[in-house]
Amino acid sequence: MNWYIWIVAALAYLVFAAWYFNWKGPLKPDEIKLYAERFAANSSQSPTDPEILLKFMEEDDGKEFVMLNLVRFHQGEVEHPETGESSTGPELIQGYFGPFSKALFKRGGHPAVLARKKGGYIDSWNSTADEGFHIVSMMRYRSRRDLLTLATDLRFKDSHKFKLAAIDGTTSFPTHIQMSTYLRPKIWVPLLLLLLASLAQNALFFFELRK
Template structure:
């Protein structure tokens, strides 16, 4: 009975993880897209982004997860803190923004896939703009396009957005879906970890019984 409890608990824990990690609501519906874009009215102009590009991305929703590639040139000079007005390094504001962004991302089923700093200039580039001096890159996993829009509309995200604007000199982002990867999916990693924990608990139980 105890053995069944151990493995049953592991199975329930994995089920709970998949309920959080996977998109169970399907692709976005037209009414949802209209509602999201209506809520974003006026926010595109402030950053030079295109509502047409966003609409096309949302209308092509297949319900699958995706990753967002972000390239960022951080502001390393002193800027006015949007909250206090005091002069602070722009990069500190970007880090403060990240601290607000990450909990909202996790709440909506996303997580960082990889984050790193740039350590050199372009070594393979043609027919593209000169390197503006990127500072960091990030791959952020989103559970779905719906969850991305929920994140954008989250009050905590919106409150921290001025920090991103002050702490960033240049950025661009585009969504992508994985074709080939040599990294284990969290679905596999979590399953293996839970199985290991359950197996160790099983062995400990057998040891006590013996």
């Protein structure tokens, strides 16, 4: 009997699902109040409009979302905020992104897209002039709760200096993916588990035939 192969595959998926999906639902009123107070306490360090943030929390649907980030780095040599040595914006941002991405991954989040700009605006009207962004990134968040928890985590307060030293300007806003030709983890992980379980079952079957 090789039923245990499928039990292992099912358990592996349950572990993945427990980590990757939001099981707590939308933000509750007391959570919204708590996060609003945390942002207000650090308002001097955050350019986020309190009203926009409050609306974002109140309209929470409990689903995943992707944060789109447009980033413009400081050009030329940049002074390292700790050592004073010469560095560059893309190098310095790793001092912030490294710790943040690890914490994001623990909460079921991960980078979805990272792209470098290859030219100026090709097609635009009734919009501002080209702001010279260098990088477009999209970060997947399991829930708005996870974003707010990370954004108000004081552990990143010290590493925030790397972000300020590296970035000259940035714009970020949440999005919901409506179409994508890329397989996302919630699709390819169960498919991979099915494939591995099938291969293991076939391998065991042929092994038993050769006995």
